Amino acid sequence: MKVTLFGAAGNVTGSAYYVQSKSCNVMVDFGMFQGEKSLESNNHNLPPINVIQLDAVILTHAHLDHTGRLPLLIRSGFVGPIFATEATIDIVGIILRDAARVQAYETMRVNRKRERIGEPPLQPDYNEDDVEKVVSLLTSIPYNVYTEIAPFCLARVRESGHILGSVSIELTLEEDGNKKIILFSGDLGPQDMAILKDPDPFYIADLVFMESTYGDHDHRSLLETLKEGQDIIKRAIKQKGKILVPSFAIGRSQQLMYYMARAVHRGNLPEIPVYLDSPMAIEATKIYSIHPELFDQEATELLKLGVIKGDLSRLKISETAQDSMALNDIEGPCMIMAGAGMCNAGRILHHLRHNLSRPETTVMIVGYQGYGSLGRRLLEGAKTVKIFGEEIAVNAHIALMGGLSAHAGQTDLLKWFDKVASSKPILVLSHGEDRGRKPLAEIIEKRYGMKPVLPEYGDVITI
Numbered sequence: 343m344k345v346t347l348f349g350a351a352g353n354v355t356g357s358a359y360y361v362q363s364k365s366c367n368v369m370v371d372f373g374m375f376q377g378e379k380s381l382e383s384n385n386h387n388l389p390p391i392n393v394i395q396l397d398a399v400i401l402t403h404a405h406l407d408h409t410g411r412l413p414l415l416i417r418s419g420f421v422g423p424i425f426a427t428e429a430t431i432d433i434v435g436i437i438l439r440d441a442a443r444v445q446a447y448e449t450m451r452v453n454r455k456r457e458r459i460g461e462p463p464l465q466p467d468y469n470e471d472d473v474e475k476v477v478s479l480l481t482s483i484p485y486n487v488y489t490e491i492a493p494f495c496l497a498r499v500r501e502s503g504h505i506l507g508s509v510s511i512e513l514t515l516e517e518d519g520n521k522k523i524i525l526f527s528g529d530l531g532p533q534d535m536a537i538l539k540d541p542d543p544f545y546i547a548d549l550v551f552m553e554s555t556y557g558d559h560d561h562r563s564l565l566e567t568l569k570e571g572q573d574i575i576k577r578a579i580k581q582k583g584k585i586l587v588p589s590f591a592i593g594r595s596q597q598l599m600y601y602m603a604r605a606v607h608r609g610n611l612p613e614i615p616v617y618l619d620s621p622m623a624i625e626a627t628k629i630y631s632i633h634p635e636l637f638d639q640e641a642t643e644l645l646k647l648g649v650i651k652g653d654l655s656r657l658k659i660s661e662t663a664q665d666s667m668a669l670n671d672i673e674g675p676c677m678i679m680a681g682a683g684m685c686n687a688g689r690i691l692h693h694l695r696h697n698l699s700r701p702e703t704t705v706m707i708v709g710y711q712g713y714g715s716l717g718r719r720l721l722e723g724a725k726t727v728k729i730f731g732e733e734i735a736v737n738a739h740i741a742l743m744g745g746l747s748a749h750a751g752q753t754d755l756l757k758w759f760d761k762v763a764s765s766k767p768i769l770v771l772s773h774g775e776d777r778g779r780k781p782l783a784e785i786i787e788k789r790y791g792m793k794p795v796l797p798e799y800g801d802v803i804t805i
């Protein structure tokens with residue numbers, strides 16, 4: 343039996359594990375490479391696999407870097423099934439439809455340039471029709487139950503605490519009467535993440551693929567992070583300005599809304615209007631609300647008490663562009679959450695253009711800001727920025743609420759691995775750059791006397 347890594351090997355995107363035995367071929371995740379230019383060319387072409395022989399795909403969660411290449415399989419003749427938890431199935435559609443729209447837009451932009459220099463137009467890698475075909479192949483898999491997903495291949499999935507519906511996957515494969523267990527951690531969340539239950543580990547395996555994004559350090563404590571956020575918000579309320587929060591639509595937005603509602607409930611913050619100005623975040627929030635069975639104990643209690651409300655009635659939502667524009671005229675203090683998370687596109691740009699020059703405005707940064715992004719420039723203290731070709735003075739207060747993460751830090755990764763370590767598996771540290779995986783590998787070697795494998799793209803692990 344063997345597993346080939348077609349992504350997330352020495353880097354953090356493009357997760358794809360091709361599992362092969364004499365009886366079956368299964369792909370675990372098939373994600374897009376993002377922001378890593380040398381790898382992005384892999385988004386256009388399939389890796390060397392025979393799609394016709396592929397029995398099934400199984401997904402750890404819905405994020406684009408775990409699902410974004412699925413339409414390529416469809417284009418090459420794959421007819422399913424694609425196994426995922428119910429919540430993941432609900433979210434994958436939103437994410438892939440958005441990805442197809444972004445591709446269509448980007449291709450149009452590039453083609454305009456190509457036309458000017460006499461080059462033939464490019465085609466997007468896939469379109470919304472391909473996405474609908476992916477969605478039609480999604481097949482739900484229950485938690486904690488053995489499910490046969492391919493000949494002589496049983497899958498069992500458990501909570502991984504990263505986003506709604508995210509799981510770790512255990513595959514039990516049989517070949518010539520020999521059984522082997524392969525574990526995929528998927529993206530692991532930190533302990534005590536808002537709304538979601540903590541990761542639920544496995545105990546026995548022959549081969550383990552564990553993510554190592556933040557294998558080199560622990561995040562700052564959640565308490566400190568939340569205190570910092572509350573201080574930023576209290577200061578902004580005194581200024582009577584708008585608090586603009588660039589935020590990712592799925593996961594981070596819901597996490598923030600939860601913390602806001604809880605802080606008000608506990609008397610740590612006064613209630614101010616919270617506007618969710620993102621159709622994708624509104625859609626994602628509705629999906630959270632139809633899966634209360636995945637909430638942790640605290641979220642379940644707050645839901646019962648009506649502190650958080652499944653029907654979004656606590657929030658003011660802006661579905662249309664007009665709703666969004668109307669926010670220009672409202673008075674602070676209030677909070678406006680809008681995408682994109684790094685301020686490189688989306689409705690947040692309109693709010694920034696309108697409000698950055700006002701000293702009473704606060705921009706609260708709550709997530710990673712990539713190099714060169716507008717969000718990064720604001721954090722670096724730019725005095726002016728260009729938005730839609732217009733030079734805007736930055737007089738607003740730019741504040742960072744660092745420390746929120748949907749990924750486990752070093753201690754939590756080790757805690758997950760510790761449960762399966764005594765079964766002495768081969769450990770492969772995937773989904774991590776050297777910065778994250780090397781320090782983690784050193785600790786594991788010292789603690790458990792095993793040398794983890796640090797793979798590169800295309801490497802094959804045989805058991």
Ligand SMILES: [Zn+2]
Binds near residue numbers: 403405504529
């Ligand atoms: Zn993820």
